[in-house]
Amino acid sequence: MSQFRIFDVIIWGATGFTGRLVAEYLLKTYGNDVGLRWAIAGRNEEKLKQIRAELKDDSIPILLADSDDKESLDELAARTKVICTTVGPYAKYGSKLVEACIEQGTDYCDLSGEPQWIRSMIDQHQDAAAEAGVRIVNCCGFDSIPSDLGVMFLQNAIKEKTGQYAQHIKLRLKAMSGTFSGGTFASMQNVLHEANTDSMTRRVLKSPYGLNPEIDNQGDDVPDLEAVIFDKDAESYITPFLMAGINTKIVRRSHALSGFQYGKGFRYDEATLSGPGFKGKLKGIGMALQLATLVVGKPGSRLRNYLDSKLPDPGEGPDKEARENGFFNFLLIGKLEDGTVVRGKVTGDRDPGYGSTSKMLGECAVCLAKDKDKTPEVAGLLTPSIAMGDVLLNRLQKNAGLTFSIEE
Ligand SMILES: NC(=O)c1ccc[n+]([C@@H]2O[C@H](COP(=O)([O-])OP(=O)(O)OC[C@H]3O[C@@H](n4cnc5c(N)ncnc54)[C@H](OP(=O)(O)O)[C@@H]3O)[C@@H](O)[C@H]2O)c1
Numbered sequence: 001m002s003q004f005r006i007f008d009v010i011i012w013g014a015t016g017f018t019g020r021l022v023a024e025y026l027l028k029t030y031g032n033d034v035g036l037r038w039a040i041a042g043r044n045e046e047k048l049k050q051i052r053a054e055l056k057d058d059s060i061p062i063l064l065a066d067s068d069d070k071e072s073l074d075e076l077a078a079r080t081k082v083i084c085t086t087v088g089p090y091a092k093y094g095s096k097l098v099e100a101c102i103e104q105g106t107d108y109c110d111l112s113g114e115p116q117w118i119r120s121m122i123d124q125h126q127d128a129a130a131e132a133g134v135r136i137v138n139c140c141g142f143d144s145i146p147s148d149l150g151v152m153f154l155q156n157a158i159k160e161k162t163g164q165y166a167q168h169i170k171l172r173l174k175a176m177s178g179t180f181s182g183g184t185f186a187s188m189q190n191v192l193h194e195a196n197t198d199s200m201t202r203r204v205l206k207s208p209y210g211l212n213p214e215i216d217n218q219g220d221d222v223p224d225l226e227a228v229i230f231d232k233d234a235e236s237y238i239t240p241f242l243m244a245g246i247n248t249k250i251v252r253r254s255h256a257l258s259g260f261q262y263g264k265g266f267r268y269d270e271a272t273l274s275g276p277g278f279k280g281k282l283k284g285i286g287m288a289l290q291l292a293t294l295v296v297g298k299p300g301s302r303l304r305n306y307l308d309s310k311l312p313d314p315g316e317g318p319d320k321e322a323r324e325n326g327f328f329n330f331l332l333i334g335k336l337e338d339g340t341v342v343r344g345k346v347t348g349d350r351d352p353g354y355g356s357t358s359k360m361l362g363e364c365a366v367c368l369a370k371d372k373d374k375t376p377e378v379a380g381l382l383t384p385s386i387a388m389g390d391v392l393l394n395r396l397q398k399n400a401g402l403t404f405s406i407e408e
Helices: 017-030 045-055 070-078 095-104 115-132 145-162 182-197 199-206 244-257 277-292 302-309 320-325 352-370 384-399
Strands: 007-012 038-042 062-064 080-085 107-110 135-137 168-177 229-231 236-239 267-275 327-335 341-348 380-382 402-407
Touching (some): 017 038, 045 062, 070 080, 070 095, 115 244, 145 341
Parallel strands (some): 038 062
Antiparallel strands (some): 229 236, 236 267
């Protein structure tokens, strides 16, 4: 190991809305001493000093690196075991860092919910990362940890109980309280922009297996829900879930990377519950229309510009009260071949996108840095469940306010 590798974790993007929360979480949970050596990084020294002043700890080290300056990223990666990055949109600012981490032998975790960018990183770097023994772990926040670890948890519980795995798992958002930040909107808008201009992006977004090792590897899964329909298993109408586009692909990637351990016929889907009866149907239609306001109108069109002007700018997001009063609650429905149904639950105790996400990402970074001897021996472009499995799940339950349970 490089003698300059003096940190366990560097948070790159600490001046942004989410990065600052990750720094706050590490300081509160692990302190700032030899137990966990960590630093904050970004492109603007003055802003980083300001963050450090807000954290009230002048001894937190500050490092500088810009997404356009590969040399600065190489130096950053060489100084730590793990880079935890919140610099997004990742498709715009993230590619050189992935390259630097692989070259420097540094593990990596992020919050990218951008399927087209993750696909291009897999295609470009899977072999090199695997050969270098480096773990590049995407989607370590609300997308896609509850889905990815939720499926792993439910399948393990079902296997223990029945000796089999479920053939179909449905994840249903029961309730949540939280909003988006400007950085997340910027990332979503960039995905839409790339989908308008690039056919590979459209192909990745459209295919249920867009992030599997082989994109054309077809199973029985169908594209994500685009209508309001009744779900008998949930006894409720269901409506599209915004995060399904990335989450379902991550769960299927995990399954493929596991060697299809649940069987090639395994199916997975996600949706939001809107309730039973006519009221539930109407509510579902209302929720779908609300979602549509995020994606209607061509980038640059008058309608899109008007809608964008109502959304937060990069650096802005939900306030402390909204983060602390936020929560999420998912229902998992596992169906076995003989028709048996087993239900599970995943919950989080802060707003999903920031309060809870910053804790999930922080725990992923610490898990990569500190638990290598307990986690699976894997390398490459990975998902959270494949890279860290139960070790991460236990950390999230112990420290980060998440719960995973079976509904008896
Ligand atoms: N998956 C999830 O659950 C989840 C949840 C939350 C956020 N996210 C994602 O996380 C990312 C960050 O979101 P956010 O709301 O925290 O965004 P943000 O507040 O806009 O922060 C972006 C950060 O990137 C930095 N940055 C921008 N350009 C850079 C460059 N050229 N070189 C180095 N640093 C640069 C900014 O630095 P300056 O301060 O110097 O401008 C800032 O620190 C987004 O992609 C978002 O979609 C995902």
